[in-house]
Amino acid sequence: MSINIEQQYASFIPPVRTLMGPGPSDVSPTVLNALARPTVGHLDPTFIQLMDETKQLLQYAFQTKNKLTMPISAPGSAGMEACVVNLVEPGETVIVCQNGVFGGRMVENVARCGGIAVVVTAPWGEANSLASIEAALEAHPEAKFVGFVHAETSTGVRNDAQAICALARQFDCMTIVDAVTSLGGIELKVDEWGIDAIYSGSQKCLSCVPGLSPVSFSDAAVAKIQARKSPVQSWFLDMNLIVGYWGDGQGGGKRAYHHTAPVNSLYALHESLRLLHAEGLDNAIARHARMHEKLKAGLAGIGLELLVAKDIRLPQLNTVIIPDGVDDAQVRARLLNEFDLEIGAGLGALAGKVWRIGLMGFAASDKNIDFCVASLKKVLS
Amino acid sequence: MSINIEQQYASFIPPVRTLMGPGPSDVSPTVLNALARPTVGHLDPTFIQLMDETKQLLQYAFQTKNKLTMPISAPGSAGMEACVVNLVEPGETVIVCQNGVFGGRMVENVARCGGIAVVVTAPWGEANSLASIEAALEAHPEAKFVGFVHAETSTGVRNDAQAICALARQFDCMTIVDAVTSLGGIELKVDEWGIDAIYSGSQKCLSCVPGLSPVSFSDAAVAKIQARKSPVQSWFLDMNLIVGYWGDGQGGGKRAYHHTAPVNSLYALHESLRLLHAEGLDNAIARHARMHEKLKAGLAGIGLELLVAKDIRLPQLNTVIIPDGVDDAQVRARLLNEFDLEIGAGLGALAGKVWRIGLMGFAASDKNIDFCVASLKKVLS
Numbered sequence: 001m002s003i004n005i006e007q008q009y010a011s012f013i014p015p016v017r018t019l020m021g022p023g024p025s026d027v028s029p030t031v032l033n034a035l036a037r038p039t040v041g042h043l044d045p046t047f048i049q050l051m052d053e054t055k056q057l058l059q060y061a062f063q064t065k066n067k068l069t070m071p072i073s074a075p076g077s078a079g080m081e082a083c084v085v086n087l088v089e090p091g092e093t094v095i096v097c098q099n100g101v102f103g104g105r106m107v108e109n110v111a112r113c114g115g116i117a118v119v120v121t122a123p124w125g126e127a128n129s130l131a132s133i134e135a136a137l138e139a140h141p142e143a144k145f146v147g148f149v150h151a152e153t154s155t156g157v158r159n160d161a162q163a164i165c166a167l168a169r170q171f172d173c174m175t176i177v178d179a180v181t182s183l184g185g186i187e188l189k190v191d192e193w194g195i196d197a198i199y200s201g202s203q204k205c206l207s208c209v210p211g212l213s214p215v216s217f218s219d220a221a222v223a224k225i226q227a228r229k230s231p232v233q234s235w236f237l238d239m240n241l242i243v244g245y246w247g248d249g250q251g252g253g254k255r256a257y258h259h260t261a262p263v264n265s266l267y268a269l270h271e272s273l274r275l276l277h278a279e280g281l282d283n284a285i286a287r288h289a290r291m292h293e294k295l296k297a298g299l300a301g302i303g304l305e306l307l308v309a310k311d312i313r314l315p316q317l318n319t320v321i322i323p324d325g326v327d328d329a330q331v332r333a334r335l336l337n338e339f340d341l342e343i344g345a346g347l348g349a350l351a352g353k354v355w356r357i358g359l360m361g362f363a364a365s366d367k368n369i370d371f372c373v374a375s376l377k378k379v380l381s
Numbered sequence: 382m383s384i385n386i387e388q389q390y391a392s393f394i395p396p397v398r399t400l401m402g403p404g405p406s407d408v409s410p411t412v413l414n415a416l417a418r419p420t421v422g423h424l425d426p427t428f429i430q431l432m433d434e435t436k437q438l439l440q441y442a443f444q445t446k447n448k449l450t451m452p453i454s455a456p457g458s459a460g461m462e463a464c465v466v467n468l469v470e471p472g473e474t475v476i477v478c479q480n481g482v483f484g485g486r487m488v489e490n491v492a493r494c495g496g497i498a499v500v501v502t503a504p505w506g507e508a509n510s511l512a513s514i515e516a517a518l519e520a521h522p523e524a525k526f527v528g529f530v531h532a533e534t535s536t537g538v539r540n541d542a543q544a545i546c547a548l549a550r551q552f553d554c555m556t557i558v559d560a561v562t563s564l565g566g567i568e569l570k571v572d573e574w575g576i577d578a579i580y581s582g583s584q585k586c587l588s589c590v591p592g593l594s595p596v597s598f599s600d601a602a603v604a605k606i607q608a609r610k611s612p613v614q615s616w617f618l619d620m621n622l623i624v625g626y627w628g629d630g631q632g633g634g635k636r637a638y639h640h641t642a643p644v645n646s647l648y649a650l651h652e653s654l655r656l657l658h659a660e661g662l663d664n665a666i667a668r669h670a671r672m673h674e675k676l677k678a679g680l681a682g683i684g685l686e687l688l689v690a691k692d693i694r695l696p697q698l699n700t701v702i703i704p705d706g707v708d709d710a711q712v713r714a715r716l717l718n719e720f721d722l723e724i725g726a727g728l729g730a731l732a733g734k735v736w737r738i739g740l741m742g743f744a745a746s747d748k749n750i751d752f753c754v755a756s757l758k759k760v761l762s
Contacts, residue, residue: 002663003444003572005437009655011411012431012648014421024644027420030392035645036417039408039590040395041723050393056386063384073592074455077640078617109616191384203641209420211454211592211643233614235490236459257728259458260584262592263405264416265646267393274390282383342422347638 020372021344022153022317023181024203024210025360031208034271035264042261050270051246057273061183061281062198062216064190068239069216070246071202071269073262076180079199079213081109082237083176086225087197088145090114095136095173097128097148097164100155101347102178106147113233118143124349125155125319127312130163137171146173151182154347156308156319156356158186162193169194174221180204183214184276185288185316185360196221205288205316207361208272211265288315291364295357298373302380307354316364319354328352331379339375401753402725403534403698404562405584405591406741412589415652416645423642431651432627438654442564442662443579443597445571449620450597451627452583452650454643457561460580460594462490463618464557467606468578469526471495476517476554478509478529478545481536482728483559487528494614499524505730506536506700508693511544518552527554532563535728537689537700537737539567543574550575555602561585564595565657566669566697566741577602586669586697588742589653592646669696672745676738679754683761688735697745700727700735709733712760720756
């Protein structure tokens, strides 16, 4: 007995879109080119060298000297889970700041590894207030961690990572930081701000293909992981094992097989980090800020306003208020079908109320903004 | 304070290797070509269509009508973890057959989600005997699952999946099957054999790039997952959530955002499955068998013998006995450096005693075998 499919299948030839949603963002042709280079073995000496360079370039992007800095071989949500399940032991309390979708996801991750999440909320579109976090820390002296989202992709809000980390330290708490959308797009200084565990995604301001999650752990975080009383519940995400595969961050050394790394995706990440380094982190951040100003002016010219207050607004993720009487889904469908332009829908509490226009990495360009504003103008007129 | 790197980084241009180790295997140029196509959004209507076709093609490859059939967005070890943590609840007993590295990894996964692993061992290089599995089932009437590795990549041994599944069913046990190296290389019939949960890898006989893990769950397995008393401990691998993202297997339907799929890697998987379908599964399996015979004859011609007995030998993963007095590491290094040819080292109990020569997917070709035998002959002479 065999199961056959009569249908014939054709190769998938995707349309050429302009990606200005919440991610994936436009991938540079040079990164796509790197992606398609011939696959080598995951323990090939040349690949070990690529891994070492990737770690160095990630340390630069994160602004850290943390030895345990590398990409997890899975998307950003696995990076979040890696940080949580390695650090948090059953019964430990985590203050989680929630002001959008991804803080909520962190709460869920804490609960699933037996941690106790104390949730500090802020309305969608606002930042978590330091006062509310401080109140939670005072009410929960048993708390061991503060977790928060640096750049909330669902709302376009920036939380003050530096201040939250300083506050957490006053209460002897470690910090777990979601930098999925912030890395490479706004200022982020892991060592200077004293971040203990941080995860990001490849497909946002790094402009790499989706599927990898850069992470970094401070020495204190590593010590906490090594001192665990219970094993990390995930074998795949156990940093004690992954460090043996990725090496000690010093270059060279023997590697212990753990899983098979996604070789070609790592070619692409290496190339995208190389481009970031060649541009310079400060220059890339300045470009995001400049492009945001340009987009804001262009949108204002066609009567569109941003949701988020200026001082907490993300340049790389713009939540644009949908004017009364405008059909959200129809506008996005026309942009996609007539202009091959993707912008994002609102999520959760903001569904139907905003569009999300991403200016991430390679997509944060004059060309994209001119095209986006002109296309929106046509569709809205 | 900024952390800078003075070093300049060059794009990584990998050597062009011939990959005849335990995986990744040689990737077809058409698959690499698909990989590098322009990225679209992961909720783009064209991408949803690609997801639907990928599910259909995976059903064909697995020979199943299981609706819950899709790739996990991470390597095979995450696929193993997905099967275990979704199905096994704390306190439940799993009979795990161990005759190499990967059965041992399954034991570890069962323990980390609170399951109780009863281990049935066989020596490295041999298959798990039905008698020993039956004895374990009789001694453990509380067992709910039997887990085993269909094609043990560390030894080149095939376990009799059909017979083990029939035995498990007699004891009302579900089956969890590691098909990382078997899918597309030897006969594997998920529905006919009554397999309940199965995982594979993209980088073996499918000849896709590494990083994805196709999985499939029977209706009974889905019912077990839905009836769980405790939540799945992994948010990222929770099939209850993933099914909302990948859809119900019927095509069409609204998708709920879970994580961001590795868009480009899925282009490649789609293309590699399309090639398998175009060749025909039976033809691909026959090709692996034919190439194995050719390799065996070629190796015999230069005095090399295979470790594993003929009736349990994998055609796609050949463990070759290293002759006395031959320097294992030096031979592999010379093959790599002088011929750009990768073969695998022995693992665990077989380290230093065997080489592992893979004939997987696109790498199972006359050209590769002629080259491998000729190169080995030169290096050994």
